[in-house]
Amino acid sequence: MTAGWLDTPLSLAGKRIWVAGHNGLVGSALLRRLEREFCEVLTVAREDLDLCRQADVEDWVAAHKPDIIVIAAAKVGGIGANSAYPAQFYYENTMIATNIMHSAYLAGVERLLCLGSSCIYPRDCAQPIEEDALLCGALEPTNEAYALAKIGGLKMTQYYRKEYGCDFISAMPCNLYGVGDYYDEHNAHVIPALIMKAHKAKMRQDDVLNIWGSGTPLREFLYVDDLVEALVLLLQNYGGIRHINIGSGQEVAIKNLAQNICEVVEYKGKLNFDNSKPDGMPRKILDSHQLFGIGWKPKIWLKDGISKCYDEFLERYGNEQGG
Numbered sequence: 356m357t358a359g360w361l362d363t364p365l366s367l368a369g370k371r372i373w374v375a376g377h378n379g380l381v382g383s384a385l386l387r388r389l390e391r392e393f394c395e396v397l398t399v400a401r402e403d404l405d406l407c408r409q410a411d412v413e414d415w416v417a418a419h420k421p422d423i424i425v426i427a428a429a430k431v432g433g434i435g436a437n438s439a440y441p442a443q444f445y446y447e448n449t450m451i452a453t454n455i456m457h458s459a460y461l462a463g464v465e466r467l468l469c470l471g472s473s474c475i476y477p478r479d480c481a482q483p484i485e486e487d488a489l490l491c492g493a494l495e496p497t498n499e500a501y502a503l504a505k506i507g508g509l510k511m512t513q514y515y516r517k518e519y520g521c522d523f524i525s526a527m528p529c530n531l532y533g534v535g536d537y538y539d540e541h542n543a544h545v546i547p548a549l550i551m552k553a554h555k556a557k558m559r560q561d562d563v564l565n566i567w568g569s570g571t572p573l574r575e576f577l578y579v580d581d582l583v584e585a586l587v588l589l590l591q592n593y594g595g596i597r598h599i600n601i602g603s604g605q606e607v608a609i610k611n612l613a614q615n616i617c618e619v620v621e622y623k624g625k626l627n628f629d630n631s632k633p634d635g636m637p638r639k640i641l642d643s644h645q646l647f648g649i650g651w652k653p654k655i656w657l658k659d660g661i662s663k664c665y666d667e668f669l670e671r672y673g674n675e676q677g678g
Contacts (some may be wrong), residue, residue, distance in 0.1 A: 358597075359524075359593055359594050359597065360592055360593055360594075360595070361592050361593065361594050364592050365466070365590065365591050365592070366591070367389070367393075367394045367423070367587070367590060367591065368392060368393040368394060369395075370394045370422040371395045371397055371420065371421045371423070372389060372395070372396055372422065372424070372425065373396075373397040373398070373416075373419065373421035373423070373424045374386060374389070374396060374397070374425050374427060375406065375424065375425065375426050375428040375451070375455055376428025376429065377396075377427070378400075379427060379428065379429070379431075379535075379537075380533060380536050380537065380579050381427040381470060381579060381582065381583065381586075382425075382427040382428070383535045384535060384579040384582070385427060385583045385586060385587075386398070387580075387583075388583040388584065388586075388587055389587070392587070397419055397421050399415060406428055406450065406454060406455065407447060407451065409453075412455060413457070413458045413461060413462075415458075416455075416459060416462045417458070421459075421464060422465045422466070423465055423466045423467070423468075423590065424455060424466075424467045424468070425470070425586065426451065426452060426455050426467070428455075429448055429451065430444055430447040430451075430501075431537075431544070432542045432543070432544070433542060433544050434498065434567070434633060434635055435541050435542065435567070436541070436542040437500065441499070441500035441501075442500070444501040444504065445500035445501070445503060445504050447504075448501060448504035448505065449504045449507055449508075452504070452508030452511060453507070453508075455467075456469065456508070456512065459521070460515055460519055460521050464521075465522065466524070466590065466594075467512070467521070467524070468524050468525070468526060468589060468590055469508045469511070469524070469525040469526075470526055471505040471506075471508060471509050471525055471527040471598065472501070472528065473527055473528065473529045473530070473575075473600070473602070473639060474494075474495065474501060474502040474505065475489060475502050475509065475527060476494075476639070477490075477491055477493055478492065478493060478495040478636050479492055479493070482638050482639070482640055483602075483640045483642040483643075484600070484640065485600075486597055486600055486642075486645075489506070489509075489598075495636045497633050497635050505527075508525065509525045509527070512525045512598075513596050517596070524593055524595065524598075524599070525599075526585070526586065526589055526598065526599050526600075527598050527600050527601065527641070528577060528585075528600075528602070529574075529575040529576065529577050529600075529602040529639070529640070530546075530575060530576045530577070531576070531577055531579050531582055532546040532578065532660060533579030533580060533664060534579070534663055534664060534667045536579075536664060538550070538551045538668060538671075539551070540552050540555075545574070545612070546612070546664065547664065549566070549613055549616045550616055550619075550620065550665055550668055551668070552564060552566075553613075553616050553617050553620040553622045554620050554622075554668065556624055557620055557624075561624055562624050562625060563624055563626075564617070564625070564626055564627065565627050565629055566613055566626055566627065566628050566629065567629055567632040567633075568609060568629065568630070568632050568635075569609075569630050569634055570609045570610030570626075570628040571608060571609070571610065571637070572608070572609050572634045572635060572636065572637055572639075573607065573608055573609075573637070573638040574606060574607060574609060574612070574639060574640075575602050575605065575606045575607075576603060576605075576612075576657055577653060578603075578653065578655035578660040578663075580654075580655060581653040581654055582601060584651065584654075585601045585651050586601075588651055592649070599645050600642060600643045600645065600646075601641070601646060602640065602641030602642075602643040603643075604640075604647070604652075604653075605656075605657065606640045607657060609634075610626070613626055614626065615657065615661060616661055616665075618658075619658065619662050619665050
């Protein structure tokens with residue numbers, strides 16, 4: 356077990372907790388989870404606070420005085436978006452982490468949790484990926500900019516802890532999905548993108564569904580409600596300098612994932628994998644023994660989670676996505 360686990364859990368009751376990025380997939384799930392902690396949750400709309408403006412963030416934190424901050428805000432996207440807009444992904448994610456963390460230091464915030472991503476790890480590192488694999492090799496080129504920004508956030512929590520004594524921690528989840536996800540065929544992550552594509556193909560009665568890449572890469576997915584249980588556990592029980600992996604411990608080939616999604620959506624056509632498109636890392640599964648060792652484990656299996664997502668997709672969009 357890594358050093359840094361607290362002997363006495365921190366109670367969140369009565370704390371003022373700012374969830375930065377509360378409208379996103381993780382942020383909205385965390386809001387639902389924190390309702391059980393008897394805390395005061397702080398939020399601010401994007402149009403009211405630009406997290407890329409340092410002075411504005413400093414003023415907001417100083418005025419609202421959160422006890423705890425969770426950085427769930429991020430610019431996110433799939434392989435296509437990451438490849439097409441590396442400057443945007445690097446700038447926005449770097450500024451979000453930098454501005455919030457420095458403002459937290461200036462305001463004397465009690466605790467801060469910075470949410471990262473499993474893409475911080477080298478493309479060809481040993482699997483399952485341990486936390487010590489960080490910076491041991493070259494990153495996956497298709498999302499290097501996003502990964503570098505997330506590595507910067509992780510390192511900033513460590514540097515501010517070392518130099519200023521700030522109780523800042525960071526967590527690195529695997530690929531996430533769930534209710535509240537962002538749906539777009541080209542810019543979303545793989546599960547919502549495939550749900551939308553399969554649904555459109557069904558509505559159009561297409562014979563073939565084209566899917567980016569070979570279908571052979573192995574990926575690990577975690578339902579967002581399971582993630583936020585782990586985040587609350589970390590806020591209550593972890594105070595170490597080392598980042599903590601959060602994964603489901605289960606992996607699936609993209610080809611099998613697509614087949615599962617088509618079964619849920621009830622799309623009956625053929626799947627065609629486009630080998631001319633990049634796959635990303637060939638395999639990516641996290642070593643999450645730190646959390647497993649203290650009793651946390653995911654409760655929502657992949658196909659059940661996909662069903663929940665598709666039900667919500669239909670509620671949000673109905674059949675308007677058929678074209």
